[in-house]
Amino acid sequence: MFEIMNDLLRAGRHSRYFNHTRSHHLFTRVRLIAWMLMVLQSGWILIDWLLLPEAVSSTIAYGRLAASACCLLLGLWFSHPYRLEISLIRLLLLVLVLTVFQTWSNMVLLQQGFASEVLAGYAFFPFMIMTMLAIFPLTMFEVAGFAIFVLLVELVTQLWTGKFGLVPGLNDLWLLAVLGLIAGWASVNQLSMLLILYRQATRDPLTGLANRRQVMEQLDGDIEEAHTHRTPLTVMLFDLDKFKSFNDNHGHAAGDIVLKQFARILKDHAKRKTDLAGRFGGEEFLLTLPETDQNQAISLAEQIRTACHQTRLKVPTGEEVSFTTSIGIATLIEGEDRSGLLQRADEALYQAKDSGRDRYCLAGDAAEPSQND
Structure with missing residues (x-):
């Protein structure tokens, strides 16, 4: 109220x-x-x-x-x-x-x-x-x-x-x-x-974050504004690690608890009015960060990873569980549209998952991915 x-x-x-x-x-x-x-x-x-x-x-x-x-x-x-x-x-x-x-x-x-x-x-x-x-x-x-x-x-x-x-x-x-x-x-x-x-x-009814349609509409506007004013724009694509196996082992009710908690973590770290956290689909989430360069996004990605490591949740079975996330980071390049930006973020996400999960990777960058804590 x-x-x-x-x-x-x-x-x-x-x-x-x-x-x-x-x-x-x-x-x-x-x-x-x-x-x-x-x-x-x-x-x-x-x-x-x-x-x-x-x-x-x-x-x-x-x-x-x-x-x-x-x-x-x-x-x-x-x-x-x-x-x-x-x-x-x-x-x-x-x-x-x-x-x-x-x-x-x-x-x-x-x-x-x-x-x-x-x-x-x-x-x-x-x-x-x-x-x-x-x-x-x-x-x-x-x-x-x-x-x-x-x-x-x-x-x-x-x-x-x-x-x-x-x-x-x-x-x-x-x-x-x-x-x-x-x-x-x-x-x-x-x-x-x-x-x-x-x-x-x-809004996504489960997590309270923006739904996919809202994220796409606002991302189009953010891209146009970034190109017009020549300001940086970075997106971060998240995937909860081994979430399907987690659902199989602990049940979908436990999975919903994890999704809600991860949504709270994104809300806590997307503090500016211009930031928008959304559920991209299933266990995937997207965070759009206008006026944010790659270095700032890396710092934020580490904060989110740390928050996930520090989280312990009790599920309906009485067990205490934790979770991790893999992250793909892409910064808008000149003349790029939404499809190109998201494709690069998705490729970076898969690179993070293929290299061991629980880390971030940068789109179009052969730099070493982040190391586990």
């Missing part, structure tokens, strides 16, 4: 790969709402002409057209759909556009002797902004930040117009706070559902 609350509280615990997914959700929804608001803001000019004097309606029309143009630009902003910070900036800009128009239009109407609450299309702006937050999958900190901003703008507006302290003003603040709580609950609930669906679609 505590872990789930941490996931919903802030984005710091989310993996880079889940942030990509959430970022795209924010990106698509901000664009959709921006298009809708562009049409509504422009269309409301006709209603203003019916309700306001020509001089006032013309002034307001310029503001609505400016807000529509901003919404159009947000709708046309296609770049970086998978960068979470950019998607949050998109949402912030959308809120700012609506808030600035609301504040400016209130000032114009007040100067002309009109009360915004008696005109169609003005008084509801703060409430629309607040309820709009329910559409987006946000953490508790994020939705609290947006809600507090809207409340502060409304408070400043009431102080400026002399409405603060009066019953209508207090009612509006109370209603905004209640809507903020409801919108926040809905927004965080969306994030929770997105996390559940993401994990179901991308």
Whole structure:
């Protein structure tokens, strides 16, 4: 329960790969709402002409057209759909556009002797902004930040117009706070559902690591990024030694215990958000390490081997067992694709197994494999 609350509280615990997914959700929804608001803001000019004097309606029309143009630009902003910070900036800009128009239009109407609450299309702006937050999958900190901003703008507006302290003003603040709580609950609930669906679609049910499909998709992205920015990328392919014989001797329940424990070891050593540990199939695992060169990977491989040596497990038969792993290490070379990288890692893994197991070998390197401790 505590872990789930941490996931919903802030984005710091989310993996880079889940942030990509959430970022795209924010990106698509901000664009959709921006298009809708562009049409509504422009269309409301006709209603203003019916309700306001020509001089006032013309002034307001310029503001609505400016807000529509901003919404159009947000709708046309296609770049970086998978960068979470950019998607949050998109949402912030959308809120700012609506808030600035609301504040400016209130000032114009007040100067002309009109009360915004008696005109169609003005008084509801703060409430629309607040309820709009329910559409987006946000953490508790994020939705609290947006809600507090809207409340502060409304408070400043009431102080400026002399409405603060009066019953209508207090009612509006109370209603905004209640809507903020409801919108926040809905927004965080969306994030929770997105996390559940993401994990179901991308996690191996036994070990909790990324499944093969997720590993392949993210590896493609990591390779593209490594080629683009000319940064190192290393993969490590693991195979639990003599695992089929272990299952035959101790049973599949014992084998599952070993798989889960090895998964925990990989999680403990894949500490960066950019690292991704996954179950490649059966007793094979893959660890992708962006911005990691061969020497760093060798050090990590030794740490993982040592952790396996130090592990003792009790299986259902009451026996205490241990396990070892063989490792193939391959570092991306210029122009290489996923198939080539994995093939070299697989060849290095088989070299490690053929030379005695419980060691690592480097792809495309005739250097001596690691020695047993």
